[in-house]
Amino acid sequence: MQQMRILQNLKNSVTSKFLSKIKRISIGEKIFFAFLILFIILILTVNLLILNYQKKSLKNQINRNITTLLENLSKDTIDHIVFFDPLAIDEKITLIMGNPGIEYIMIADKNGRIIGHSSKKELGNFIKIGESNLKRWQYTDNEGIRHLNIPIMAGDTFIGILRTGISENKVNQYVTEATKNLKNYIFILSFFAFGFTVFMSFMLSKTLIKPLQRLKDRMSSIQADKLELCENPSTVLCKDILNCEKADCPAFGKERCWLIKEAKENCKKYHNIDCKDCYVYKVSCGDEIGYLIETFNEMIIKLKHSLEELDKATKEKLKLEKSSAMAEMAMTVAHEIKNPLNAIKASTSYIKSNFEGEVLKEFLSIIDKETERLNELITSFLSYARPVPLKYEKANVNKSITDVIKLIETEVKEDGKILKTEFYEKIPEFYFDSYQLKQAILNLLVNAIDATNRGDTISISTSMKESKVLIKISDTGMGIPDELLNKIFEPFFTTKTIGSGLGLACVERIIKDHDGNVIVNSKKGEGTEFIIELPLKL
Amino acid sequence: MAKILYIDDEISALKAISAILKKAGFNILTATTAEEGISLLKETSIDCLLLDYRLPQMDGIELLKWLKYSGINIPVVMLTAYGTIEKAVEAMKLGAYHYLIKPVDTELLINVLKEAIEKSSMLFKEKEKVYSPFPEIIGKSKAMQEVFI
Numbered sequence: 265m266q267q268m269r270i271l272q273n274l275k276n277s278v279t280s281k282f283l284s285k286i287k288r289i290s291i292g293e294k295i296f297f298a299f300l301i302l303f304i305i306l307i308l309t310v311n312l313l314i315l316n317y318q319k320k321s322l323k324n325q326i327n328r329n330i331t332t333l334l335e336n337l338s339k340d341t342i343d344h345i346v347f348f349d350p351l352a353i354d355e356k357i358t359l360i361m362g363n364p365g366i367e368y369i370m371i372a373d374k375n376g377r378i379i380g381h382s383s384k385k386e387l388g389n390f391i392k393i394g395e396s397n398l399k400r401w402q403y404t405d406n407e408g409i410r411h412l413n414i415p416i417m418a419g420d421t422f423i424g425i426l427r428t429g430i431s432e433n434k435v436n437q438y439v440t441e442a443t444k445n446l447k448n449y450i451f452i453l454s455f456f457a458f459g460f461t462v463f464m465s466f467m468l469s470k471t472l473i474k475p476l477q478r479l480k481d482r483m484s485s486i487q488a489d490k491l492e493l494c495e496n497p498s499t500v501l502c503k504d505i506l507n508c509e510k511a512d513c514p515a516f517g518k519e520r521c522w523l524i525k526e527a528k529e530n531c532k533k534y535h536n537i538d539c540k541d542c543y544v545y546k547v548s549c550g551d552e553i554g555y556l557i558e559t560f561n562e563m564i565i566k567l568k569h570s571l572e573e574l575d576k577a578t579k580e581k582l583k584l585e586k587s588s589a590m591a592e593m594a595m596t597v598a599h600e601i602k603n604p605l606n607a608i609k610a611s612t613s614y615i616k617s618n619f620e621g622e623v624l625k626e627f628l629s630i631i632d633k634e635t636e637r638l639n640e641l642i643t644s645f646l647s648y649a650r651p652v653p654l655k656y657e658k659a660n661v662n663k664s665i666t667d668v669i670k671l672i673e674t675e676v677k678e679d680g681k682i683l684k685t686e687f688y689e690k691i692p693e694f695y696f697d698s699y700q701l702k703q704a705i706l707n708l709l710v711n712a713i714d715a716t717n718r719g720d721t722i723s724i725s726t727s728m729k730e731s732k733v734l735i736k737i738s739d740t741g742m743g744i745p746d747e748l749l750n751k752i753f754e755p756f757f758t759t760k761t762i763g764s765g766l767g768l769a770c771v772e773r774i775i776k777d778h779d780g781n782v783i784v785n786s787k788k789g790e791g792t793e794f795i796i797e798l799p800l801k802l
Numbered sequence: 803m804a805k806i807l808y809i810d811d812e813i814s815a816l817k818a819i820s821a822i823l824k825k826a827g828f829n830i831l832t833a834t835t836a837e838e839g840i841s842l843l844k845e846t847s848i849d850c851l852l853l854d855y856r857l858p859q860m861d862g863i864e865l866l867k868w869l870k871y872s873g874i875n876i877p878v879v880m881l882t883a884y885g886t887i888e889k890a891v892e893a894m895k896l897g898a899y900h901y902l903i904k905p906v907d908t909e910l911l912i913n914v915l916k917e918a919i920e921k922s923s924m925l926f927k928e929k930e931k932v933y934s935p936f937p938e939i940i941g942k943s944k945a946m947q948e949v950f951i
């Protein structure tokens with residue numbers, strides 16, 4: 265009992281070890297070995313069956329042959345027995361003895377005298393003729409020889425007997441000899457088939473495994489914080505194949521469009537195509553692994569999108585927090601600074617109008633100028649911290665830009681810089697806050713002036729793209745280094761020695777309030793380009 | 803000579819601006835709190851009030867409300883460091899004549915004050931006309947006055 269239990273436990277542990285080992289090997293190997301084992305079993309079974317069947321049928325054939333020959337012999341020898349022609353009998357016996365498996369042939373007359381025998385020594389001997397010899401019988405002796413007794417009858421008269429010994433061993437030996445070639449053939453064929461199977465199962469496992477492997481790689485890169493799509497080179501998109509321009513279709517630009525119900529209906533309606541007959545379906549519809557990959561891709565895209573949104577939201581939140589903290593600070597600081605500024609300004613104004621003197625005037629104007637600078641700084645803090653709501657009015661954007669250019673034109677020319685304008689005159693009047701847009705453009709132009717030197721060019725152009733108005737302000741100045749490009753719109757970020765660091769932050773806010781976009785392209789040493797995109801609100 | 807009451811808690815601004823306004827020919831009274839201003843308003847007749855928005859305890863807006871409540875009809879020019887539209891609208895709604903942002907431009911201030919005094923006196927004269935459209939015909943009895951005013 266105890267032993268049995270130990271044995272059972274041992275067996276269980278061996279089985280579980282084997283199973284866990286199988287579990288660990290890769291799917292490709294599993295498929296490969298499963299295929300191989302299946303094929304070997306199949307080949308072995310088929311070969312054995314064929315060989316066995318062939319042997320059996322050959323044996324039967326031989327036995328049938330011998331029986332027929334003996335039947336014929338018993339009939340043919342009637343005359344020779346009657347007319348006692350041992351030579352003719354011997355000739356016939358010799359002829360039959362050439363057949364495989366026949367041990368001996370004996371022919372005796374009705375008295376039992378042997379008148380024909382495969383072994384010549386037996387001729388003239390007598391055998392005992394009894395009742396039993398008158399009947400057809402057979403028996404197999406210990407040595408595996410089947411003795412067959414056939415009475416020879418001339419009509420109803422018994423005239424002799426024919427006795428034969430058929431050696432089963434010799435028959436088997438003959439059959440084995442005869443099927444030796446077949447065995448060789450089967451072996452060679454099996455060998456080739458085995459090679460072919462190895463190749464096929466290898467290829468099959470590879471085809472099955474390859475996409476899974478790609479998926480696995482992508483999953484590993486997720487672990488390394490990299491979100492990559494698992495490309496499927498055979499996939500085609502319906503928008504490319506059907507030249508479909510229906511951008512509002514839920515399947516537009518998506519894989520596995522046939523799974524989207526609305527898209528199915530759309531296709532039927534606009535292209536008169538059923539999904540089942542569609543080229544896109546035929547080419548792109550893969551197996552379950554393909555589906556898995558596409559689902560994975562969709563998941564990655566959604567995840568990427570969500571992460572981007574999250575990132576954006578976090579940034580916006582940070583910005584907002586920074587802004588609201590700044591708003592409060594700016595309000596307090598503005599008040600606390602503007603009050604003394606007020607007193608300073610009033611005092612200088614009083615002294616200016618009541619006292620004379622060149623030096624006094626000069627220094628008073630310095631105080632005045634610096635007071636004004638401080639005031640501007642504080643005002644820009646305040647205006648950024650407490651944005652003014654947009655006042656939409658239908659206006660001509662080119663005219664607004666021209667107004668701004670008038671403000672800086674003289675300065676640009678005096679500095680020896682070139683100002684180029686290129687207006688697209690066909691832009692219709694549309695709704696925007698002209699005052700705030702002017703402010704934004706002025707900020708960009710002031711930046712361009714600060715970033716350029718004598719001989720540089722500042723260009724302003726307008727254009728239209730789809731339903732957007734583009735305002736491009738570019739310069740050939742010093743440019744912005746790559747590492748600072750994503751910081752320039754942050755409040756208080758500045759590279760200038762004078763300035764609040766709020767100019768571009770204000771620009772971005774004003775354009776964002778318009779539901780527009782500001783794009784910046786810059787290369788250090790080559791210049792900077794700001795593109796304002798405004799929606800054409802008619 | 804127009805009499806102006808200037809209320810501001812910033813002593814230096816109070817001094818400087820008063821000096822400028824005096825030079826410009828105004829008669830200036832000053833106060834550093836709204837309460838002080840109210841007692842001056844009660845004591846003397848003032849042509850125009852120059853009022854700082856932020857004051858200790860009672861602030862400029864509350865003083866404007868008090869003026870409205872008390873029925874004292876004088877032009878008020880507001881002065882503030884908060885340059886926001888909401889504040890301006892709030893002040894205007896409460897009857898302020900103008901709204902100036904600190905640091906104030908003295909020339910602009912003088913012009914605004916002159917304008918305020920001028921307009922208010924004109925308005926006063928027009929009101930006088932409206933109040934007694936037919937001074938000769940209609941009696942000065944209380945009942946008659948109520949009908950026409």
